[in-house]
Amino acid sequence: MVRRDRPEALRDAALTFAFIAIGLAAWEFAAARKLINPFYTSRPSDIGADFLQFMLDGELFRHLAVTLHEAFGGLVLGTLAGIACGLALGKIEWLGRLVEPIITALYGIPKLALAPIFILWFGLGLESKIFLSALLVFYLVFFSTFAGIRSIDPDITAAIRLMGASRCQLVTRVFLPSCVPWILTGIRGGIGASLLGAIVGEYMGASAGLGWMIQYATTTYQIERVMSCILALLLIGLALNRSLNACERRLLRWRPDAS
């Protein structure tokens, strides 16, 4: 994290907004002049109006709540499973040798291809989306935790063990804390993956959620509604990443580059 001077940061932010504004204006202009067909692309003013409407009638929050429920469920489940597996396979050598190649081989499957079968197994409700999200998150967190465990300085482990630490104490005092930066990296990717799992799951079969809404609005040619949903997802992704940054700054205070 680079610490910049306030005026400089302010100027950068202003430039970014100006850039976005120019892009939106160009879009609006092109749509007004029929350079692009607004039937397919909509235009910023229509999307803004629809987004406002979407918010005011409460529909946005109803669908958002469903999608977030699925994504968060998947994020939590996948993260916990990823940490547990990464820790176990990284530290129990025979288990690692046995299971790690299997997990890596299964990683080759494009996991979203499993979406239809997850619907079949777990139904049209929240569960199928939570599990799909969890699967995506699991791999990200597992691989980074596994790498983190492998990178622990054996001298540190030896010194703490010699102090009389039990296996359980080693896990809580050494292994887990030293993996925190790695786990956070996994979670950073996991935030996007969990939303992806939820949305794709909803495409396959659902009765609510932003993914379902996008699907429904596309088939009924309400392009501004599709764009509103995408805007909502963008904002959510942004907000989640920001909060993760804040977490990271707190949790990684001990690192020279994290201040």
Add this chain to the structure above:
Amino acid sequence: MSGGAAPPLTPLLPLPGGEAETPRLALRAEGVVKTHRHKGRGRLRVLDGIDLHVREREFLTLVGPSGCGKSTILNLLAGLAEPDSGSISAHGRGGTPPSLGLISQTDTLLPWRTIRKNVEIGLELRGVGTSERRETAERLMAQVGLAGFENSYPFELSGGMRKRAAVIRTLAYDPDIILMDEPFVGLDVQTRDALEEDILSLWQQHRKTIVLVTHDLAEAITLSDRVVLLTARPATIKAEYEIPLPRPRSVVETKFTEQFVHLHKTIWRDLSAEVLKASRSVPHGEA
């Protein structure tokens, strides 16, 4: 000196349960042999029958040429590795298995803990209460001039300060035996002197059994009660020297005494023969 022909001096052998004056043994190694696997060269014999007796509350230093297997002995004493043959036994207070502390060359402070929390960890693992832990940590930190850095993280401290923290982290949980593996490597001379001074005064206060490994002879003589000289690889014990310099010692003053100069000369003659031998045999493994 005619190389390896010199037979090792027989170490002092206090009988267990002997007269009251005989100091009790803290560590005992008998006929320890250790080989390392070496890429493309088969097995490399590192230790070739080491007999070592460390007395309780003794400050013993192992010196020898680089790569002779000093660290290997320390790892064996710490129980981090098993000897191929021979035995190692350690005796704690009152017959219990002893608690050990290891201060290694590399920095093994936990980087995510503040200095105080690092110093406290040994006590924390033993379930000592928060206020008592804190008190011990702060007292020791004050003793080595780390007061005021309680809430700093290791990366915010200089190398010498981190080393001090590592030393008192080990003292904090009061182990029976402390093993130090070239703890002052990579520090500048002033820092080194200051740390040696700290070690001397801490030893004076706490009277721990300490086994130090170093290739710096002056450091060995300044700090210890007994210096054990190892041969080039495969290491055996070449000679032992009692260091009768009066205590409390001062790192700088001691070096100017006649006794020190004499001891240094004597041991150096034996050591340099081994260094020469070591430099002729090629592979350079660990120190």
